[in-house]
Amino acid sequence: MTSDSGSARRVPTRTQxxxxxxxxxxxxxxxxxxxxxxITDIAQSLRRISPHAVVTSxxxxxxxxxxxxxxxxxxxxxxxxxxxxxxxxxxxxxxxDLTGTVFLAMSQSGxxxxxxxxxxxxxxxxxxxxxxxxAENSPxxxxxxxxxxxxxxxxxxxAATKSFIATNVAIAHLxxxxxxxDVLLKALNELPELLAQAWQxxxxxxxxxxxxxxxxxxxxxxxxxxxxxxxxxxxKETCALHAEAFSAAEVLHGPMALVKDGFPVFVMSQAxxxxxxxxxxxxxxxxxxxxxxxxxxxxxxxxxxxxxAANPVLEPVLLIQSFYRxxxxxxxxxxxxxxxxxxxxxxxxxx
Numbered sequence: 001m002t003s004d005s006g007s008a009r010r011v012p013t014r015t016q017x018x019x020x021x022x023x024x025x026x027x028x029x030x031x032x033x034x035x036x037x038x039i040t041d042i043a044q045s046l047r048r049i050s051p052h053a054v055v056t057s058x059x060x061x062x063x064x065x066x067x068x069x070x071x072x073x074x075x076x077x078x079x080x081x082x083x084x085x086x087x088x089x090x091x092x093x094x095x096x097d098l099t100g101t102v103f104l105a106m107s108q109s110g111x112x113x114x115x116x117x118x119x120x121x122x123x124x125x126x127x128x129x130x131x132x133x134x135a136e137n138s139p140x141x142x143x144x145x146x147x148x149x150x151x152x153x154x155x156x157x158x159a160a161t162k163s164f165i166a167t168n169v170a171i172a173h174l175x176x177x178x179x180x181x182d183v184l185l186k187a188l189n190e191l192p193e194l195l196a197q198a199w200q201x202x203x204x205x206x207x208x209x210x211x212x213x214x215x216x217x218x219x220x221x222x223x224x225x226x227x228x229x230x231x232x233x234x235x236k237e238t239c240a241l242h243a244e245a246f247s248a249a250e251v252l253h254g255p256m257a258l259v260k261d262g263f264p265v266f267v268m269s270q271a272x273x274x275x276x277x278x279x280x281x282x283x284x285x286x287x288x289x290x291x292x293x294x295x296x297x298x299x300x301x302x303x304x305x306x307x308x309a310a311n312p313v314l315e316p317v318l319l320i321q322s323f324y325r326x327x328x329x330x331x332x333x334x335x336x337x338x339x340x341x342x343x344x345x346x347x348x349x350x351x
Contacts, residue, residue, distance in 0.1 A: 006241065017324070017338040018328045020161060021199070021328065023153065024162040026197040027153055027165070031150060031152070032189060032192075034149070034283045035170065038148060039170075039174055042146045047178065050102065052153045054101065054104060056106065057115055057281075058071055058106040060105075061108075061163070061233060062107050062108065062163075065132075065164055065171060070226075076175050084103075097124035101127045104130050104131065105122075105130070108134045109141060110140030119144060132148045132167050136149045148174065150163055158339060159338055166228055168316070172188060190310075193208070194308055194310055195321050198308055198319075199321055201305070201307065203295075204329070207326060210330055211238075213264050215243070216244075217244055217246055218243050218268075219278070220268050221274040222270075223274075224270045224315070230320055231245070231329045239330050239336065239338065248267075248278045252284075259290050261290065262289065262290075262291050266293045269295070274316060279299065282302055283299070295319055295322070338349070
């Protein structure tokens with residue numbers, strides 16, 4: 001097996017990425033059990049504060065989870081949610097008034113200097129700060145007013161997998177308690193078993209279709225847009241594929257001009273109010289002769305990947321679990337080691 005550049009590589013048969021992503025169902029089960037009282041207490045505080053806005057701060061996969069938080073909080077609670085640029089605090093040293101807001105910082109390691117600076121600034125500006133963090137003894141956890149541990153366990157592969165899933169689940173758990181949504185809470189308790197089933201789904205058709213690809217679009221919308229962003233990131237870092245994530249609405253504003261015969265498009269869709277627009281877009285791609293890989297529903301002009309039905313809020317989490325297994329296999333099929341992407345480190349200490 002050779003890489004795209006033709007140089008020989010030793011391709012691992014069992015990777016850290018595979019082992020860690022496979023462990024996600026157990027991590028989620030562990031988290032839900034351990035965090036019950038923590039989440040209840042924080043949710044009570046949030047109802048008492050009744051914030052007029054939520055601000056998120058994160059990088060990489062954690063920032064993709066923050067996109068999920070935005071859609072979930074705004075649709076379930078009607079509270080404006082916006083992503084902060086960490087450099088506003090860490091580079092520009094600007095001060096904003098965050099009185100009456102909640103500041104959510106998300107990180108696997110809890111050590112990146114820019115996130116620490118943004119959380120410190122938010123506290124001084126009057127925000128109630130909450131850290132979603134895997135390393136409970138990290139500096140970020142020590143600074144926050146409240147901490148939601150991810151309980152993902154050690155994650156050594158450069159590519160975040162189970163920690164991304166754990167962050168999404170922790171967000172959904174907090175929102176279910178804050179909104180007092182018993183339906184979502186019940187669905188969360190059923191999620192570990194569904195994640196185990198999602199891991200077993202056969203997405204090898206995508207490996208075959210993308211093994212020689214160079215560029216592609218990844219499409220999601222609404223609650224699933226963060227998942228599309230995460231998939232595009234994993235295509236880049238583990239598969240050396242130039243992948244761009246777009247909302248199903250935004251891709252029509254310019255990016256569609258690049259779609260031509262055989263252009264690969266990877267679409268993931270949850271069964272909610274966004275489904276009809278995504279379905280129409282798949283037809284549009286097909287009309288332009290794109291090679292469409294579709295997860296979420298059936299379409300006669302797409303290669304359909306098997307998926308599981310669940311609470312629509314949680315379907316993006318199941319989709320990314322199936323995706324991780326496919327991405328790991330695709331990386332190896334392209335002659336790469338998903339655990340050792342070039343020029344990347346597990347912990348990126350951005351200033």
